[in-house]
Amino acid sequence: MHRFAGRRQFLKASAAALVAAPFLRPTQLFAQQDGYSVSDDPTLSTLIQTSVGGPSPASADVLTIRWLGCANHELAFRDQVVLLDAWYDRGPHNRPLGFAPQDVTRANLIINGHAHFDHIADIAAVARQTGAMVMGAPISIGYLRAQGLPDSQLLPTAGGEHFDFDGYTVDAILAHHSVLPTEILSKLGEVLGADSPPLTPAEQQQAAEIGARGLWDPKIITEGTIAYIFTFDNGFRLIYRNSAGPITDAERAIMSQVDSTDLAIVAYQGHVVADSQIAITLPIVQLYNPSIYLPTHHDTVAGFFIDQATEPLFMAVRDTLPAVRSVSPLYRTPVGIDMSTKQLLVA
Numbered sequence: 001m002h003r004f005a006g007r008r009q010f011l012k013a014s015a016a017a018l019v020a021a022p023f024l025r026p027t028q029l030f031a032q033q034d035g036y037s038v039s040d041d042p043t044l045s046t047l048i049q050t051s052v053g054g055p056s057p058a059s060a061d062v063l064t065i066r067w068l069g070c071a072n073h074e075l076a077f078r079d080q081v082v083l084l085d086a087w088y089d090r091g092p093h094n095r096p097l098g099f100a101p102q103d104v105t106r107a108n109l110i111i112n113g114h115a116h117f118d119h120i121a122d123i124a125a126v127a128r129q130t131g132a133m134v135m136g137a138p139i140s141i142g143y144l145r146a147q148g149l150p151d152s153q154l155l156p157t158a159g160g161e162h163f164d165f166d167g168y169t170v171d172a173i174l175a176h177h178s179v180l181p182t183e184i185l186s187k188l189g190e191v192l193g194a195d196s197p198p199l200t201p202a203e204q205q206q207a208a209e210i211g212a213r214g215l216w217d218p219k220i221i222t223e224g225t226i227a228y229i230f231t232f233d234n235g236f237r238l239i240y241r242n243s244a245g246p247i248t249d250a251e252r253a254i255m256s257q258v259d260s261t262d263l264a265i266v267a268y269q270g271h272v273v274a275d276s277q278i279a280i281t282l283p284i285v286q287l288y289n290p291s292i293y294l295p296t297h298h299d300t301v302a303g304f305f306i307d308q309a310t311e312p313l314f315m316a317v318r319d320t321l322p323a324v325r326s327v328s329p330l331y332r333t334p335v336g337i338d339m340s341t342k343q344l345l346v347a
Ligand SMILES: [Zn+2]
Pocket: 114, 116, 177, 243
């Protein structure tokens, strides 16, 4: 008990992010009497995310974020669950996430950044299971409608719309997908194929089926990629930008009014050379001017993308934007933020 009490004192004394070593035991969490710390929150003591039956945050101002591979995240806030993208059944040569799409039983809203399979593949199934509303570009919504989701569950946005939810709002912004030279992509695909064990016929079939759970419409690049700004009723602001493409006029326009965000979840994927990708991701982070930066999409997508080491990016963020704290959690590990004090805890 003393060990935890000591650490709590330190947490309260520091607004900076801390990395807590062991998971806290819930019985100890609620024993504390002398004020609330985000480390007390039940979501911070478990790898079981809220959407698969884990606890909800106990405090009205705690936002718990979990990275669920690729550009998938879960946001848990009060009694609500928001999923950012959903590609959970990922097939051969992608690391398993520790849960399956059918395990997701709870979500109020699913946000889709764009309609490529590695972002949208499991959204229809999860929306059916949970009854969640789904927001996305018209291209994404068209795909989900074709997958059988009723219009009553669909919130199309081409960017520019403002949506009100219980305790938070969402502003959708037309963004731009990453743009990569096709010769880099095809050469990388060849190298990845050569450096992995060959797929069995059954695995090939599985990979093809998963790859078909989305669209390859070229309009996704300019019309089908949406960024989202969440503004919570305590003033905390979060930006989700799931592809690292050129900054759009719409993004510049909203940030000329908003000025800063508290948490930016911005994609770091595409180029193989870190400096080339930093040159694209860093200006997006800079535009959104956050206190905390979480990379996204920096994960293997078998046959397409490699794992991106985050250190070169984080060093560039530290050197360019010294006030920004960069954090890269593991799959399902909770990141808790007290949105009123901005206290951050990575469990
Ligand atoms: Zn994409």
